[in-house]
Amino acid sequence: MPPDNRRIWLIDTTLRDGEQAPGVAFTADEKLALAERLSAVGVDELEVGTPAMGPAERRTIRRIHARGLPCRLTCWCRALSRDLKLAEACGTGSVHISFPVSGIHMKALATTPAEVLERLARLVDAAGKAFDHVSVGAQDATRAAPDFLREFAVRAEAAGAARLRIADTVGVAAPTAVYRMIRILSAVTDRMALEFHAHNDLGMATANAVSAAEAGASALSVTVNGLGERAGNAALEAVAAALIFATGQFCNISTSGLATLSAYVARISGRPLPPDQPVVGRAVFxxxxxxxxxxxxxxxxxxxxxxxxxxxxxxxxxxxxxxxxxxxxxxxxxxxxxxxxxxxxxxxxxxxxxxxxxxxxxxxxxxxxxxxxxxxxxxx
Incomplete structure (x- = not known):
C-alpha cells in the first residue's frame, strides 16, 4: 500500500544504512531475525540491502524475501544499470536508486547535472519495467542547489518514480529548512510521494524527520537505535514515539515492541544503548x-x-x-x-x-x- 497524507509510512534501513556504521556486521541469520522483528512491530518497508555488495548479500536478501513478510522489501542501488540487474534477481519487487544532486557529490562521482538528469530518466524507465515499485534518492539534497533539486523532483515524477527520497546525507539541515524544502517540493510534485532520510550529525535527525512529516512528507527513513554512519540516522523508536505522542500523526508501529527490538539490535550490533537513549534507554523511566x-x-x-x-x-x-x-x-x-x-x-x-x-x-x-x-x- 502506498503512503498517504493520513499515515506516515516508515522505511527501516537498519539492514542497509544501519549496518554501514563502522565495525558493525550482521550475520545472515541475524539479518533474517531482524527483518522478522521489524515486520512484527509494524514497519511498513524494509531496505534489505545492497545487491551489488556481492553474492552473500544477494543470498541473504533472497532468504528474507522467501519468508513472505507482510511488508515491502526494497533493494538499494547506485544509479547504474548493472546494479538494477542484480537487484531484479533478488526478487523483492521494489528498488531504490540513489542519484547525487549536490555539487559536492556530483564532483565526487565525476558527473554533471545534465548527466544526472539523463540517467534519471533512463534508469527509472528501465526500473519501471522490472519492478513493481521504484523509489528515487536525491543524495545530499539538503546541500543541493534549490533550482536543480526542484528540477530533479519534477523529472523523477515524470519518469514514473513512485517516491522521492530527500536525503540529509551529512546531517546539516535544521528543522525549519527541512520543513521549507518539503513544502516547496510538494508544490511541484502531485503524484509522487516524498520521503525524508535524516542523519544525526548535529543531533537533529528526529526533529528533522518529524518536521518533514508535518510539512507533508508521507514517508520517513529510520534505523533501530539510530544506528548508522558517523552519528547515525533518525531512530525508529524516537520517530515513532514523536509522531504518536508529540504530533498526533499515525504510523503503523506497535510501540509496545520497541524496547525488545532495540535491545536485540544493541546486542547484534555491539553498540550498547546509552542509559539516556530516548524512549528505550534504561534511565528514561x-x-x-x-x-x-x-x-x-x-x-x-x-x-x-x-x-x-x-x-x-x-x-x-x-x-x-x-x-x-x-x-x-x-x-x-x-x-x-x-x-x-x-x-x-x-x-x-x-x-x-x-x-x-x-x-x-x-x-x-x-x-x-x-x-x-x-x-x-x-x-x-
Missing part, C-alpha cells in the same frame, strides 16, 4: 529528584511524556540518591512492607545522601529497608 518523585506518586503524567508500558518498558522506578526526597523514601519502604513516618524518612535521607556522595550504587527499596532496620532511631 527512572526518577531521583524529590520534586519529580512526589509528582509522579500523585500522577504519573506529571513528569513522564507517556506511560512506560506503551513502549514495552516497566513502570517508572524511583532511584534513591542525592536528590531524593522523603516522599519517595516513604513510598519505596511502604512498597516492601516497611512503612515509616516522615521524621524517619528524613533521617534515612541523610544516610542515602552520604552514600550517594561516596559514589555508591543507587539503593533499592530492599537496601533502604535493611538500612532502616540496622540504624536505630536516636532516643528523643
Amino acid at each position: 527512572q526518577h531521583e529528584s524529590g520534586i519529580h518523585c512526589d509528582g509522579l506518586i500523585k500522577d504519573p503524567r506529571t513528569y513522564q511524556p507517556f506511560p512506560a508500558d506503551t513502549v514495552g518498558r516497566e513502570a517508572a522506578a524511583f532511584v534513591l540518591g542525592k536528590h531524593s526526597g522523603s516522599r519517595a523514601v516513604r513510598h519505596l519502604l511502604a512498597s516492601v512492607g516497611c512503612p515509616v513516618d516522615r521524621a524517619e524518612a528524613q533521617r534515612l535521607l541523610r544516610h542515602i545522601r552520604r552514600h550517594a556522595e561516596g559514589k555508591g550504587l543507587p539503593m533499592s527499596a530492599e537496601d533502604l529497608a535493611a538500612l532502616h532496620r540496622r540504624t536505630p532511631r536516636p532516643v528523643a
Whole structure:
C-alpha cells in the first residue's frame, strides 16, 4: 500500500544504512531475525540491502524475501544499470536508486547535472519495467542547489518514480529548512510521494524527520537505535514515539515492541544503548529528584511524556540518591512492607545522601529497608 497524507509510512534501513556504521556486521541469520522483528512491530518497508555488495548479500536478501513478510522489501542501488540487474534477481519487487544532486557529490562521482538528469530518466524507465515499485534518492539534497533539486523532483515524477527520497546525507539541515524544502517540493510534485532520510550529525535527525512529516512528507527513513554512519540516522523508536505522542500523526508501529527490538539490535550490533537513549534507554523511566518523585506518586503524567508500558518498558522506578526526597523514601519502604513516618524518612535521607556522595550504587527499596532496620532511631 502506498503512503498517504493520513499515515506516515516508515522505511527501516537498519539492514542497509544501519549496518554501514563502522565495525558493525550482521550475520545472515541475524539479518533474517531482524527483518522478522521489524515486520512484527509494524514497519511498513524494509531496505534489505545492497545487491551489488556481492553474492552473500544477494543470498541473504533472497532468504528474507522467501519468508513472505507482510511488508515491502526494497533493494538499494547506485544509479547504474548493472546494479538494477542484480537487484531484479533478488526478487523483492521494489528498488531504490540513489542519484547525487549536490555539487559536492556530483564532483565526487565525476558527473554533471545534465548527466544526472539523463540517467534519471533512463534508469527509472528501465526500473519501471522490472519492478513493481521504484523509489528515487536525491543524495545530499539538503546541500543541493534549490533550482536543480526542484528540477530533479519534477523529472523523477515524470519518469514514473513512485517516491522521492530527500536525503540529509551529512546531517546539516535544521528543522525549519527541512520543513521549507518539503513544502516547496510538494508544490511541484502531485503524484509522487516524498520521503525524508535524516542523519544525526548535529543531533537533529528526529526533529528533522518529524518536521518533514508535518510539512507533508508521507514517508520517513529510520534505523533501530539510530544506528548508522558517523552519528547515525533518525531512530525508529524516537520517530515513532514523536509522531504518536508529540504530533498526533499515525504510523503503523506497535510501540509496545520497541524496547525488545532495540535491545536485540544493541546486542547484534555491539553498540550498547546509552542509559539516556530516548524512549528505550534504561534511565528514561527512572526518577531521583524529590520534586519529580512526589509528582509522579500523585500522577504519573506529571513528569513522564507517556506511560512506560506503551513502549514495552516497566513502570517508572524511583532511584534513591542525592536528590531524593522523603516522599519517595516513604513510598519505596511502604512498597516492601516497611512503612515509616516522615521524621524517619528524613533521617534515612541523610544516610542515602552520604552514600550517594561516596559514589555508591543507587539503593533499592530492599537496601533502604535493611538500612532502616540496622540504624536505630536516636532516643528523643
